[in-house]
Amino acid sequence: MIRWRPFRELLLARMREALREPEVIFWAFGFPILLSLALGIAFRNKAPEKVFVAVEEGTAAAKATFATLVADARFDARLASAEECARGLRLGKFAVVVRAAGGVEFRYDPSRPDSILARTLVNDALQRAAGRKDPVAPTDREVSEPGARYIDFLIPGLLGMNLMSAGMWGVGFVIVDMRTRKYLKRLVATPMRKAEFLAAVVASRIVFMVTEVILLLAFGRIAFGMEIRGSLVVTFGLGLLGAFCFAGLGLLVACRAQKIETVSGLMNLVMMPMFVCSGTFFSSERFPDFAQPFIKALPLTALNDALRAVIIEGAGVASQWARIGVLAAWMVVGAFLSLRWFRWT
Protein backbone atom coordinates (compact mmCIF):
# COMPACT_ATOMS: atom_id res chain seq x y z
CA MET A 1 0.00 0.00 0.00
CA ILE A 2 1.23 3.44 -0.88
CA ARG A 3 0.28 6.28 1.44
CA TRP A 4 -0.27 9.62 -0.27
CA ARG A 5 1.70 11.93 2.05
CA PRO A 6 5.03 10.07 2.05
CA PHE A 7 4.68 9.51 -1.71
CA ARG A 8 4.09 13.23 -2.29
CA GLU A 9 6.98 14.29 -0.05
CA LEU A 10 9.36 11.77 -1.61
CA LEU A 11 8.37 12.87 -5.11
CA LEU A 12 8.79 16.54 -4.19
CA ALA A 13 12.18 15.80 -2.63
CA ARG A 14 13.31 13.95 -5.78
CA MET A 15 12.15 16.76 -8.05
CA ARG A 16 13.76 19.45 -5.89
CA GLU A 17 17.04 17.59 -5.73
CA ALA A 18 17.12 17.12 -9.49
CA LEU A 19 16.07 20.66 -10.35
CA ARG A 20 18.68 22.15 -8.00
CA GLU A 21 21.41 20.24 -9.81
CA PRO A 22 22.30 22.25 -12.94
CA GLU A 23 24.05 19.25 -14.58
CA VAL A 24 20.85 17.24 -14.38
CA ILE A 25 18.92 19.93 -16.21
CA PHE A 26 21.56 20.18 -18.90
CA TRP A 27 21.82 16.45 -19.59
CA ALA A 28 18.08 15.91 -19.48
CA PHE A 29 16.92 18.89 -21.49
CA GLY A 30 19.78 20.91 -22.97
CA PHE A 31 21.95 18.14 -24.34
CA PRO A 32 19.43 16.41 -26.64
CA ILE A 33 18.42 19.76 -28.07
CA LEU A 34 22.02 20.81 -28.70
CA LEU A 35 22.72 17.42 -30.27
CA SER A 36 19.74 17.62 -32.60
CA LEU A 37 20.67 21.20 -33.47
CA ALA A 38 24.25 20.26 -34.33
CA LEU A 39 23.32 17.12 -36.30
CA GLY A 40 20.38 18.83 -37.95
CA ILE A 41 22.68 21.53 -39.26
CA ALA A 42 25.49 19.18 -40.24
CA PHE A 43 23.16 16.93 -42.25
CA ARG A 44 20.79 19.57 -43.56
CA ASN A 45 19.62 19.18 -47.15
CA LYS A 46 21.72 21.39 -49.40
CA ALA A 47 20.66 22.86 -52.73
CA PRO A 48 21.86 20.48 -55.48
CA GLU A 49 25.38 21.33 -56.58
CA LYS A 50 25.97 22.69 -60.06
CA VAL A 51 28.09 20.91 -62.60
CA PHE A 52 31.19 22.89 -63.56
CA VAL A 53 31.75 22.73 -67.27
CA ALA A 54 34.05 24.65 -69.65
CA VAL A 55 33.61 25.18 -73.38
CA GLU A 56 36.80 25.67 -75.38
CA GLU A 57 36.90 28.94 -77.36
CA GLY A 58 37.87 29.29 -80.93
CA THR A 59 35.64 26.83 -82.76
CA ALA A 60 32.62 27.75 -84.85
CA ALA A 61 30.11 25.88 -82.67
CA ALA A 62 31.62 27.03 -79.32
CA LYS A 63 29.28 30.01 -78.90
CA ALA A 64 26.12 28.02 -79.59
CA THR A 65 27.18 25.16 -77.32
CA PHE A 66 28.00 27.61 -74.55
CA ALA A 67 24.62 29.32 -74.94
CA THR A 68 22.83 25.97 -74.60
CA LEU A 69 24.69 25.06 -71.42
CA VAL A 70 24.39 28.49 -69.77
CA ALA A 71 20.64 28.38 -70.25
CA ASP A 72 20.47 25.12 -68.27
CA ALA A 73 20.28 25.72 -64.49
CA ARG A 74 22.15 22.48 -63.75
CA PHE A 75 25.39 23.81 -65.21
CA ASP A 76 27.92 26.42 -64.28
CA ALA A 77 29.35 26.93 -67.74
CA ARG A 78 32.41 28.96 -68.82
CA LEU A 79 33.87 29.89 -72.12
CA ALA A 80 37.66 29.56 -71.81
CA SER A 81 40.87 29.24 -73.82
CA ALA A 82 42.27 25.79 -74.57
CA GLU A 83 45.07 26.38 -72.11
CA GLU A 84 42.73 27.52 -69.35
CA CYS A 85 40.47 24.54 -70.01
CA ALA A 86 43.33 22.07 -69.67
CA ARG A 87 44.52 23.67 -66.44
CA GLY A 88 41.00 23.88 -64.99
CA LEU A 89 40.39 20.22 -65.70
CA ARG A 90 43.68 19.24 -64.12
CA LEU A 91 42.95 21.21 -60.93
CA GLY A 92 39.40 19.92 -60.63
CA LYS A 93 37.87 23.32 -61.32
CA PHE A 94 35.99 21.92 -64.27
CA ALA A 95 34.41 18.50 -64.25
CA VAL A 96 34.35 18.30 -68.00
CA VAL A 97 35.64 20.31 -70.95
CA VAL A 98 33.64 20.49 -74.17
CA ARG A 99 35.20 21.07 -77.57
CA ALA A 100 32.58 21.61 -80.22
CA ALA A 101 33.93 21.20 -83.77
CA GLY A 102 31.61 19.35 -86.08
CA GLY A 103 30.80 16.73 -83.50
CA VAL A 104 31.42 17.23 -79.84
CA GLU A 105 34.49 16.15 -77.92
CA PHE A 106 34.39 15.59 -74.12
CA ARG A 107 37.54 15.76 -72.12
CA TYR A 108 37.09 14.37 -68.61
CA ASP A 109 38.78 12.26 -65.95
CA PRO A 110 37.13 8.79 -65.76
CA SER A 111 38.57 8.27 -62.24
CA ARG A 112 36.44 11.14 -60.88
CA PRO A 113 32.75 10.25 -60.39
CA ASP A 114 31.72 13.91 -60.72
CA SER A 115 33.58 14.05 -63.99
CA ILE A 116 31.77 11.01 -65.39
CA LEU A 117 28.42 12.37 -64.19
CA ALA A 118 29.18 15.76 -65.75
CA ARG A 119 30.01 14.18 -69.09
CA THR A 120 26.70 12.31 -69.13
CA LEU A 121 24.65 15.33 -68.12
CA VAL A 122 26.31 17.68 -70.61
CA ASN A 123 25.98 15.16 -73.40
CA ASP A 124 22.34 14.66 -72.54
CA ALA A 125 21.64 18.39 -72.58
CA LEU A 126 23.43 18.94 -75.89
CA GLN A 127 21.75 15.99 -77.60
CA ARG A 128 18.30 17.15 -76.52
CA ALA A 129 19.02 20.69 -77.61
CA ALA A 130 19.99 19.29 -80.99
CA GLY A 131 16.58 17.66 -81.26
CA ARG A 132 16.98 14.15 -79.85
CA LYS A 133 13.74 12.47 -78.96
CA ASP A 134 13.85 10.00 -76.08
CA PRO A 135 12.17 6.75 -77.10
CA VAL A 136 10.97 6.21 -73.49
CA ALA A 137 9.58 9.41 -72.01
CA PRO A 138 11.15 10.12 -68.59
CA THR A 139 9.42 12.01 -65.79
CA ASP A 140 11.42 13.25 -62.77
CA ARG A 141 10.04 13.74 -59.27
CA GLU A 142 12.35 15.20 -56.67
CA VAL A 143 11.93 14.06 -53.07
CA SER A 144 12.95 16.45 -50.31
CA GLU A 145 9.73 16.94 -48.40
CA PRO A 146 9.61 17.16 -44.59
CA GLY A 147 9.45 13.65 -43.16
CA ALA A 148 12.13 12.25 -45.42
CA ARG A 149 14.98 14.42 -44.22
CA TYR A 150 17.72 13.29 -41.83
CA ILE A 151 16.47 15.57 -39.05
CA ASP A 152 13.05 13.91 -39.24
CA PHE A 153 14.75 10.55 -38.85
CA LEU A 154 17.02 11.83 -36.09
CA ILE A 155 14.61 13.49 -33.65
CA PRO A 156 12.52 10.39 -32.81
CA GLY A 157 15.81 8.52 -32.36
CA LEU A 158 17.15 11.17 -30.01
CA LEU A 159 13.87 11.02 -28.13
CA GLY A 160 14.32 7.29 -27.65
CA MET A 161 17.97 7.58 -26.71
CA ASN A 162 17.19 10.31 -24.21
CA LEU A 163 14.43 8.24 -22.63
CA MET A 164 16.95 5.45 -22.24
CA SER A 165 19.88 7.39 -20.78
CA ALA A 166 17.76 9.67 -18.60
CA GLY A 167 15.81 6.67 -17.32
CA MET A 168 18.86 4.59 -16.52
CA TRP A 169 20.82 7.45 -14.94
CA GLY A 170 17.81 9.04 -13.29
CA VAL A 171 16.96 5.83 -11.50
CA GLY A 172 20.15 3.74 -11.37
CA PHE A 173 22.61 6.46 -10.50
CA VAL A 174 20.32 8.19 -8.02
CA ILE A 175 19.66 4.99 -6.10
CA VAL A 176 23.29 3.91 -5.88
CA ASP A 177 24.26 7.42 -4.83
CA MET A 178 21.70 7.27 -2.03
CA ARG A 179 22.99 3.85 -1.04
CA THR A 180 26.64 4.93 -0.82
CA ARG A 181 25.65 7.92 1.31
CA LYS A 182 23.70 5.54 3.58
CA TYR A 183 20.69 7.73 2.90
CA LEU A 184 18.71 4.67 1.74
CA LYS A 185 19.53 2.94 5.01
CA ARG A 186 18.35 5.98 6.95
CA LEU A 187 15.07 6.00 5.01
CA VAL A 188 14.52 2.30 5.55
CA ALA A 189 14.95 2.89 9.29
CA THR A 190 11.72 4.93 9.22
CA PRO A 191 8.20 3.55 8.72
CA MET A 192 8.49 4.59 5.06
CA ARG A 193 7.26 1.78 2.84
CA LYS A 194 9.54 0.58 0.10
CA ALA A 195 6.80 0.83 -2.51
CA GLU A 196 6.35 4.51 -1.63
CA PHE A 197 9.99 5.21 -2.29
CA LEU A 198 10.16 3.31 -5.57
CA ALA A 199 6.89 4.78 -6.80
CA ALA A 200 8.22 8.28 -6.10
CA VAL A 201 11.48 7.63 -7.97
CA VAL A 202 9.61 6.29 -10.99
CA ALA A 203 7.00 9.07 -10.84
CA SER A 204 9.70 11.73 -10.89
CA ARG A 205 11.05 10.06 -14.04
CA ILE A 206 7.61 10.28 -15.64
CA VAL A 207 7.34 14.00 -14.88
CA PHE A 208 10.76 14.57 -16.45
CA MET A 209 9.89 12.34 -19.40
CA VAL A 210 6.85 14.43 -20.31
CA THR A 211 8.95 17.60 -20.20
CA GLU A 212 11.74 16.04 -22.28
CA VAL A 213 9.35 14.81 -24.97
CA ILE A 214 7.52 18.15 -25.20
CA LEU A 215 10.76 20.13 -25.41
CA LEU A 216 12.39 17.98 -28.07
CA LEU A 217 9.29 17.72 -30.26
CA ALA A 218 8.64 21.44 -29.96
CA PHE A 219 12.25 22.15 -30.83
CA GLY A 220 12.08 19.91 -33.92
CA ARG A 221 8.90 21.65 -34.98
CA ILE A 222 10.16 25.20 -34.48
CA ALA A 223 13.77 24.87 -35.60
CA PHE A 224 13.39 22.34 -38.43
CA GLY A 225 9.69 22.42 -39.31
CA MET A 226 9.36 18.75 -38.34
CA GLU A 227 5.89 17.31 -38.72
CA ILE A 228 4.28 14.90 -36.27
CA ARG A 229 2.00 12.79 -38.39
CA GLY A 230 0.77 10.32 -35.81
CA SER A 231 -1.24 10.90 -32.69
CA LEU A 232 0.36 12.85 -29.85
CA VAL A 233 -1.40 10.61 -27.37
CA VAL A 234 0.26 7.55 -28.88
CA THR A 235 3.63 9.36 -28.92
CA PHE A 236 3.34 10.16 -25.20
CA GLY A 237 2.06 6.66 -24.52
CA LEU A 238 5.24 5.25 -26.11
CA GLY A 239 7.28 7.75 -24.08
CA LEU A 240 5.60 6.50 -20.93
CA LEU A 241 6.23 2.88 -21.78
CA GLY A 242 9.86 3.67 -22.64
CA ALA A 243 10.31 5.60 -19.39
CA PHE A 244 8.90 2.69 -17.35
CA CYS A 245 10.98 0.16 -19.26
CA PHE A 246 14.28 1.99 -18.74
CA ALA A 247 13.41 2.93 -15.15
CA GLY A 248 13.03 -0.82 -14.55
CA LEU A 249 16.39 -1.53 -16.20
CA GLY A 250 17.98 1.33 -14.22
CA LEU A 251 16.64 -0.22 -11.03
CA LEU A 252 18.01 -3.58 -12.12
CA VAL A 253 21.59 -2.34 -12.64
CA ALA A 254 21.34 -0.47 -9.31
CA CYS A 255 19.82 -3.26 -7.28
CA ARG A 256 23.06 -4.44 -5.65
CA ALA A 257 25.79 -2.01 -6.71
CA GLN A 258 27.63 -0.53 -3.73
CA LYS A 259 29.74 1.97 -5.63
CA ILE A 260 29.07 4.69 -8.17
CA GLU A 261 31.85 3.23 -10.35
CA THR A 262 30.16 -0.17 -10.41
CA VAL A 263 26.81 1.20 -11.49
CA SER A 264 28.37 3.52 -14.09
CA GLY A 265 30.19 0.57 -15.62
CA LEU A 266 27.10 -1.60 -15.64
CA MET A 267 25.06 1.16 -17.16
CA ASN A 268 27.54 1.73 -19.96
CA LEU A 269 27.64 -2.01 -20.56
CA VAL A 270 23.87 -2.07 -20.96
CA MET A 271 23.50 1.14 -22.95
CA MET A 272 26.50 1.01 -25.29
CA PRO A 273 25.19 -1.77 -27.57
CA MET A 274 21.91 0.11 -27.88
CA PHE A 275 23.61 3.44 -28.62
CA VAL A 276 25.36 1.73 -31.52
CA CYS A 277 22.82 -0.78 -32.81
CA SER A 278 19.39 0.56 -32.05
CA GLY A 279 19.19 3.03 -34.89
CA THR A 280 19.46 6.36 -33.15
CA PHE A 281 21.76 8.06 -35.63
CA PHE A 282 21.46 5.72 -38.60
CA SER A 283 19.03 2.99 -39.49
CA SER A 284 19.54 -0.31 -37.68
CA GLU A 285 18.67 -2.02 -40.98
CA ARG A 286 22.26 -1.43 -42.05
CA PHE A 287 23.47 -4.22 -39.78
CA PRO A 288 23.69 -7.69 -41.39
CA ASP A 289 20.62 -9.90 -41.51
CA PHE A 290 21.83 -12.44 -38.95
CA ALA A 291 22.11 -9.66 -36.35
CA GLN A 292 18.63 -8.29 -36.99
CA PRO A 293 16.67 -10.57 -34.61
CA PHE A 294 18.95 -9.53 -31.71
CA ILE A 295 18.86 -5.87 -32.63
CA LYS A 296 15.08 -5.92 -32.97
CA ALA A 297 14.79 -7.46 -29.50
CA LEU A 298 16.62 -4.55 -27.85
CA PRO A 299 14.27 -2.19 -26.04
CA LEU A 300 15.77 0.94 -27.59
CA THR A 301 15.34 -0.47 -31.13
CA ALA A 302 11.69 -1.19 -30.40
CA LEU A 303 11.20 2.27 -28.91
CA ASN A 304 13.02 4.12 -31.72
CA ASP A 305 11.25 2.19 -34.47
CA ALA A 306 7.84 2.66 -32.87
CA LEU A 307 8.44 6.38 -32.29
CA ARG A 308 9.54 6.81 -35.92
CA ALA A 309 6.59 4.88 -37.25
CA VAL A 310 4.18 7.07 -35.27
CA ILE A 311 5.90 10.44 -35.68
CA ILE A 312 7.13 10.20 -39.28
CA GLU A 313 4.71 7.78 -40.88
CA GLY A 314 1.65 8.48 -38.77
CA ALA A 315 1.24 4.84 -37.76
CA GLY A 316 -1.40 3.92 -35.18
CA VAL A 317 -1.05 1.71 -32.12
CA ALA A 318 -2.45 -1.31 -33.93
CA SER A 319 0.55 -1.65 -36.26
CA GLN A 320 3.05 -1.33 -33.39
CA TRP A 321 2.00 -4.20 -31.13
CA ALA A 322 5.17 -6.21 -31.69
CA ARG A 323 7.40 -3.31 -30.63
CA ILE A 324 5.14 -2.42 -27.72
CA GLY A 325 5.34 -6.06 -26.70
CA VAL A 326 9.16 -5.98 -26.71
CA LEU A 327 9.16 -2.86 -24.50
CA ALA A 328 6.57 -4.28 -22.14
CA ALA A 329 8.51 -7.55 -21.83
CA TRP A 330 11.71 -5.69 -20.89
CA MET A 331 9.76 -3.57 -18.43
CA VAL A 332 8.25 -6.58 -16.68
CA VAL A 333 11.52 -8.53 -16.58
CA GLY A 334 13.47 -5.50 -15.32
CA ALA A 335 10.97 -4.63 -12.62
CA PHE A 336 10.52 -8.23 -11.49
CA LEU A 337 14.23 -9.05 -11.20
CA SER A 338 15.17 -5.76 -9.60
CA LEU A 339 12.47 -6.00 -6.93
CA ARG A 340 13.59 -9.55 -6.24
CA TRP A 341 17.29 -8.70 -5.91
CA PHE A 342 17.08 -5.19 -4.52
CA ARG A 343 19.19 -4.36 -1.45
CA TRP A 344 18.56 -1.25 0.59
CA THR A 345 21.93 -1.21 2.38
Next chain:
Amino acid sequence: MTTALRCSRLEKTYPGGVEAVRGLDLEVQRGECFGLLGPNGAGKTTTVEILEGLLPPTAGEVEVLGRRWGQDDDALRHLIGISLQETKLAEKLTVEETLRLFASFYDRARPIDEVIAEVALGEKRTSQVGKLSGGQQQRLALACALVSDPEVLFLDEPTTGLDPQSRRQLWDVIRGYKARGRTILLTTHYMDEAERLCDRVAVVDHGKVIAQGTPAELISRLGGEHVVEFSVGGALDEAALAALPAVKAVRVSLGTAVLTVSEVHVAVPALLDHLKGRELTSLTTRHASLEDVFVSLTGRHLRDD
Protein backbone atom coordinates in the same frame (compact mmCIF):
# COMPACT_ATOMS: atom_id res chain seq x y z
CA MET B 1 11.24 0.21 35.94
CA THR B 2 10.53 -1.76 32.80
CA THR B 3 13.00 -2.94 30.23
CA ALA B 4 13.24 -0.94 27.02
CA LEU B 5 15.94 -2.92 25.22
CA ARG B 6 17.21 -6.39 25.81
CA CYS B 7 19.58 -8.61 23.93
CA SER B 8 20.99 -11.89 25.08
CA ARG B 9 23.79 -14.05 23.71
CA LEU B 10 23.79 -11.82 20.64
CA GLU B 11 26.12 -12.92 17.86
CA LYS B 12 26.82 -11.50 14.44
CA THR B 13 29.17 -13.04 11.93
CA TYR B 14 29.41 -11.22 8.60
CA PRO B 15 29.70 -13.12 5.33
CA GLY B 16 33.44 -13.63 5.00
CA GLY B 17 33.78 -14.75 8.60
CA VAL B 18 34.29 -11.50 10.53
CA GLU B 19 32.82 -12.05 14.00
CA ALA B 20 31.70 -8.55 14.95
CA VAL B 21 29.61 -9.54 17.96
CA ARG B 22 30.36 -12.65 20.03
CA GLY B 23 27.75 -13.30 22.68
CA LEU B 24 26.72 -9.88 23.89
CA ASP B 25 24.18 -9.36 26.69
CA LEU B 26 22.54 -6.06 27.38
CA GLU B 27 19.56 -4.71 29.23
CA VAL B 28 18.51 -1.07 29.07
CA GLN B 29 15.73 0.26 31.30
CA ARG B 30 13.11 2.76 30.23
CA GLY B 31 14.09 6.34 30.89
CA GLU B 32 17.76 5.46 30.97
CA CYS B 33 20.59 6.83 28.89
CA PHE B 34 22.83 3.89 28.21
CA GLY B 35 26.25 4.12 26.56
CA LEU B 36 28.16 1.52 24.60
CA LEU B 37 31.76 2.51 25.06
CA GLY B 38 34.55 0.91 23.12
CA PRO B 39 37.22 1.37 20.48
CA ASN B 40 36.54 1.31 16.74
CA GLY B 41 35.72 -2.18 15.56
CA ALA B 42 34.52 -3.36 18.97
CA GLY B 43 31.11 -4.29 17.59
CA LYS B 44 29.16 -1.26 18.86
CA THR B 45 27.65 -0.24 15.53
CA THR B 46 26.74 -3.82 14.65
CA THR B 47 24.98 -4.23 18.00
CA VAL B 48 23.05 -0.99 17.56
CA GLU B 49 22.04 -1.81 13.99
CA ILE B 50 20.71 -5.18 15.12
CA LEU B 51 18.67 -3.45 17.82
CA GLU B 52 17.43 -0.97 15.18
CA GLY B 53 16.25 -3.85 13.01
CA LEU B 54 18.61 -2.94 10.17
CA LEU B 55 20.74 -6.09 10.45
CA PRO B 56 19.63 -9.62 11.24
CA PRO B 57 21.61 -11.24 14.09
CA THR B 58 23.40 -14.53 13.42
CA ALA B 59 22.23 -15.84 16.79
CA GLY B 60 20.70 -14.56 20.02
CA GLU B 61 17.56 -12.80 21.11
CA VAL B 62 16.60 -9.17 20.67
CA GLU B 63 13.65 -7.36 22.22
CA VAL B 64 12.80 -3.70 21.75
CA LEU B 65 10.00 -2.24 23.91
CA GLY B 66 8.75 -5.80 24.44
CA ARG B 67 8.45 -6.42 20.69
CA ARG B 68 10.54 -8.36 18.21
CA TRP B 69 11.89 -7.53 14.78
CA GLY B 70 10.27 -9.64 12.10
CA GLN B 71 6.92 -9.57 13.89
CA ASP B 72 6.14 -5.96 14.74
CA ASP B 73 8.34 -4.07 12.34
CA ASP B 74 5.96 -1.31 11.33
CA ALA B 75 4.98 -0.58 14.95
CA LEU B 76 8.63 -0.60 16.03
CA ARG B 77 9.65 1.75 13.21
CA HIS B 78 7.06 4.21 14.54
CA LEU B 79 8.40 3.93 18.09
CA ILE B 80 12.14 4.36 17.61
CA GLY B 81 14.30 7.22 16.39
CA ILE B 82 17.67 6.68 14.75
CA SER B 83 20.76 8.66 13.96
CA LEU B 84 23.18 6.50 11.98
CA GLN B 85 26.90 6.93 11.94
CA GLU B 86 27.88 9.11 8.94
CA THR B 87 24.59 9.46 7.12
CA LYS B 88 24.64 12.09 4.45
CA LEU B 89 21.16 13.55 4.11
CA ALA B 90 20.11 14.97 0.74
CA GLU B 91 22.40 17.96 0.24
CA LYS B 92 20.09 19.91 -2.03
CA LEU B 93 17.11 19.87 0.31
CA THR B 94 16.66 22.54 2.93
CA VAL B 95 16.40 21.89 6.66
CA GLU B 96 12.63 22.22 6.69
CA GLU B 97 12.13 20.19 3.51
CA THR B 98 14.21 17.38 5.00
CA LEU B 99 12.20 17.40 8.22
CA ARG B 100 8.88 17.57 6.40
CA LEU B 101 9.96 14.53 4.38
CA PHE B 102 10.87 12.55 7.48
CA ALA B 103 7.74 13.70 9.31
CA SER B 104 5.57 12.44 6.44
CA PHE B 105 6.57 8.83 7.16
CA TYR B 106 5.07 8.81 10.66
CA ASP B 107 1.43 8.52 11.65
CA ARG B 108 1.89 10.98 14.50
CA ALA B 109 4.76 13.35 13.82
CA ARG B 110 5.56 16.44 15.85
CA PRO B 111 5.17 19.88 14.25
CA ILE B 112 8.45 20.53 12.46
CA ASP B 113 8.76 24.07 13.89
CA GLU B 114 8.94 22.59 17.34
CA VAL B 115 11.69 20.17 16.33
CA ILE B 116 13.65 22.87 14.50
CA ALA B 117 13.54 25.00 17.65
CA GLU B 118 14.59 22.05 19.79
CA VAL B 119 17.79 21.51 17.79
CA ALA B 120 18.37 25.29 17.45
CA LEU B 121 18.32 25.37 13.63
CA GLY B 122 15.73 28.17 13.37
CA GLU B 123 18.09 30.48 11.50
CA LYS B 124 18.99 27.71 9.06
CA ARG B 125 15.54 26.40 8.25
CA THR B 126 15.69 27.48 4.60
CA SER B 127 19.39 26.62 4.11
CA GLN B 128 20.35 23.62 2.02
CA VAL B 129 21.79 20.70 3.96
CA GLY B 130 25.03 20.79 1.96
CA LYS B 131 25.71 24.32 3.22
CA LEU B 132 25.40 23.44 6.92
CA SER B 133 28.41 22.92 9.21
CA GLY B 134 29.20 19.44 10.52
CA GLY B 135 27.59 20.21 13.86
CA GLN B 136 24.45 21.62 12.23
CA GLN B 137 24.16 18.56 9.96
CA GLN B 138 24.49 16.31 12.97
CA ARG B 139 21.76 18.28 14.80
CA LEU B 140 19.55 17.95 11.72
CA ALA B 141 20.16 14.19 11.71
CA LEU B 142 19.08 14.19 15.35
CA ALA B 143 16.02 16.27 14.46
CA CYS B 144 15.05 13.67 11.84
CA ALA B 145 15.11 11.10 14.65
CA LEU B 146 13.17 13.33 17.07
CA VAL B 147 10.44 14.33 14.61
CA SER B 148 8.47 11.18 15.44
CA ASP B 149 8.72 11.79 19.21
CA PRO B 150 10.25 8.31 19.64
CA GLU B 151 10.15 6.18 22.78
CA VAL B 152 13.73 5.05 22.21
CA LEU B 153 16.50 7.00 20.55
CA PHE B 154 19.52 5.27 19.01
CA LEU B 155 22.57 7.45 18.45
CA ASP B 156 25.61 5.96 16.79
CA GLU B 157 28.64 8.14 17.54
CA PRO B 158 26.61 11.33 17.52
CA THR B 159 29.52 13.72 18.03
CA THR B 160 32.42 12.05 16.23
CA GLY B 161 34.42 14.62 14.32
CA LEU B 162 32.69 17.66 15.82
CA ASP B 163 34.31 20.66 17.49
CA PRO B 164 33.85 21.09 21.27
CA GLN B 165 31.13 23.71 20.96
CA SER B 166 29.07 21.64 18.51
CA ARG B 167 29.41 18.64 20.81
CA ARG B 168 28.06 20.62 23.76
CA GLN B 169 25.10 21.86 21.68
CA LEU B 170 24.30 18.28 20.69
CA TRP B 171 24.60 17.09 24.28
CA ASP B 172 22.06 19.75 25.32
CA VAL B 173 19.54 18.40 22.80
CA ILE B 174 20.11 14.83 24.00
CA ARG B 175 19.68 15.87 27.65
CA GLY B 176 16.46 17.69 26.75
CA TYR B 177 15.07 14.52 25.20
CA LYS B 178 16.16 12.46 28.19
CA ALA B 179 14.48 14.91 30.56
CA ARG B 180 11.16 13.88 28.99
CA GLY B 181 11.72 10.42 30.47
CA ARG B 182 12.71 8.72 27.22
CA THR B 183 15.29 6.01 26.62
CA ILE B 184 18.58 6.51 24.80
CA LEU B 185 21.17 4.03 23.58
CA LEU B 186 24.29 5.73 22.32
CA THR B 187 27.67 4.51 21.19
CA THR B 188 30.79 6.54 21.58
CA HIS B 189 34.50 6.25 21.88
CA TYR B 190 34.68 9.50 23.81
CA MET B 191 34.82 8.73 27.51
CA ASP B 192 33.86 12.28 28.48
CA GLU B 193 30.70 11.98 26.40
CA ALA B 194 29.76 8.75 28.16
CA GLU B 195 30.50 10.25 31.58
CA ARG B 196 28.43 13.36 30.92
CA LEU B 197 25.39 11.81 29.25
CA CYS B 198 25.05 8.23 30.39
CA ASP B 199 23.39 6.80 33.47
CA ARG B 200 25.07 3.49 32.79
CA VAL B 201 27.68 2.31 30.35
CA ALA B 202 28.84 -1.00 29.00
CA VAL B 203 32.44 -1.27 27.94
CA VAL B 204 32.56 -3.31 24.73
CA ASP B 205 35.65 -4.94 23.31
CA HIS B 206 35.99 -7.65 20.66
CA GLY B 207 32.22 -8.04 20.42
CA LYS B 208 31.60 -8.62 24.14
CA VAL B 209 30.63 -6.55 27.17
CA ILE B 210 33.67 -6.61 29.44
CA ALA B 211 32.31 -4.31 32.17
CA GLN B 212 28.99 -2.68 32.94
CA GLY B 213 27.71 -0.17 35.48
CA THR B 214 27.39 3.52 36.21
CA PRO B 215 30.48 5.52 35.26
CA ALA B 216 31.17 6.09 38.99
CA GLU B 217 30.92 2.37 39.74
CA LEU B 218 33.32 1.45 36.97
CA ILE B 219 35.82 4.04 38.09
CA SER B 220 35.58 2.93 41.70
CA ARG B 221 36.45 -0.60 40.59
CA LEU B 222 39.90 0.68 39.74
CA GLY B 223 40.48 0.86 43.51
CA GLY B 224 41.21 4.56 43.44
CA GLU B 225 39.51 7.58 42.00
CA HIS B 226 42.66 9.49 41.16
CA VAL B 227 45.43 9.11 38.66
CA VAL B 228 48.96 10.37 39.00
CA GLU B 229 51.03 10.45 35.84
CA PHE B 230 54.70 11.34 35.75
CA SER B 231 57.80 10.83 33.67
CA VAL B 232 61.43 10.80 34.73
CA GLY B 233 64.70 10.04 33.03
CA GLY B 234 65.98 6.50 33.57
CA ALA B 235 64.36 3.23 34.52
CA LEU B 236 61.50 2.86 36.98
CA ASP B 237 61.03 0.15 39.56
CA GLU B 238 57.36 -0.87 39.21
CA ALA B 239 57.35 -2.99 42.36
CA ALA B 240 58.72 -0.13 44.44
CA LEU B 241 56.10 2.25 43.03
CA ALA B 242 53.32 -0.22 43.79
CA ALA B 243 54.51 -0.43 47.37
CA LEU B 244 54.05 3.32 47.96
CA PRO B 245 51.15 4.26 50.28
CA ALA B 246 47.69 4.79 48.68
CA VAL B 247 48.91 3.44 45.29
CA LYS B 248 46.50 0.81 43.96
CA ALA B 249 47.91 0.08 40.54
CA VAL B 250 50.93 0.90 38.41
CA ARG B 251 51.39 0.94 34.68
CA VAL B 252 54.57 2.02 32.90
CA SER B 253 54.81 2.64 29.21
CA LEU B 254 57.27 4.61 27.11
CA GLY B 255 58.95 6.28 30.11
CA THR B 256 55.64 7.45 31.59
CA ALA B 257 54.22 5.91 34.71
CA VAL B 258 50.52 5.95 35.50
CA LEU B 259 49.52 5.32 39.12
CA THR B 260 45.98 4.73 40.28
CA VAL B 261 45.74 6.13 43.79
CA SER B 262 43.06 6.37 46.45
CA GLU B 263 44.38 9.49 48.17
CA VAL B 264 46.44 12.00 46.24
CA HIS B 265 47.66 13.86 49.34
CA VAL B 266 49.20 10.65 50.67
CA ALA B 267 50.56 9.24 47.45
CA VAL B 268 52.22 12.31 45.92
CA PRO B 269 54.55 13.24 48.85
CA ALA B 270 55.60 9.58 49.10
CA LEU B 271 56.23 9.47 45.36
CA LEU B 272 58.32 12.67 45.38
CA ASP B 273 60.30 11.26 48.27
CA HIS B 274 60.88 8.06 46.29
CA LEU B 275 62.05 9.98 43.21
CA LYS B 276 64.34 12.34 45.14
CA GLY B 277 67.42 13.30 43.18
CA ARG B 278 66.01 12.31 39.79
CA GLU B 279 64.87 14.72 37.12
CA LEU B 280 61.07 14.86 36.99
CA THR B 281 59.98 16.05 33.51
CA SER B 282 56.24 16.02 34.19
CA LEU B 283 53.79 15.30 36.97
CA THR B 284 50.02 15.57 36.71
CA THR B 285 47.16 14.41 38.85
CA ARG B 286 43.55 14.05 37.74
CA HIS B 287 40.33 12.22 38.47
CA ALA B 288 40.23 8.72 37.06
CA SER B 289 38.09 8.43 33.91
CA LEU B 290 36.41 5.71 31.92
CA GLU B 291 39.48 5.79 29.70
CA ASP B 292 41.49 4.52 32.69
CA VAL B 293 38.87 1.84 33.22
CA PHE B 294 39.21 0.75 29.62
CA VAL B 295 43.02 0.75 29.76
CA SER B 296 43.04 -1.24 32.99
CA LEU B 297 40.64 -3.79 31.49
CA THR B 298 42.27 -4.22 28.11
CA GLY B 299 45.75 -2.74 28.33
CA ARG B 300 44.88 -0.57 25.32
CA HIS B 301 43.59 2.95 24.83
CA LEU B 302 40.12 3.63 23.44
CA ARG B 303 41.40 5.60 20.51
CA ASP B 304 44.12 3.12 19.47
CA ASP B 305 43.26 2.05 15.96
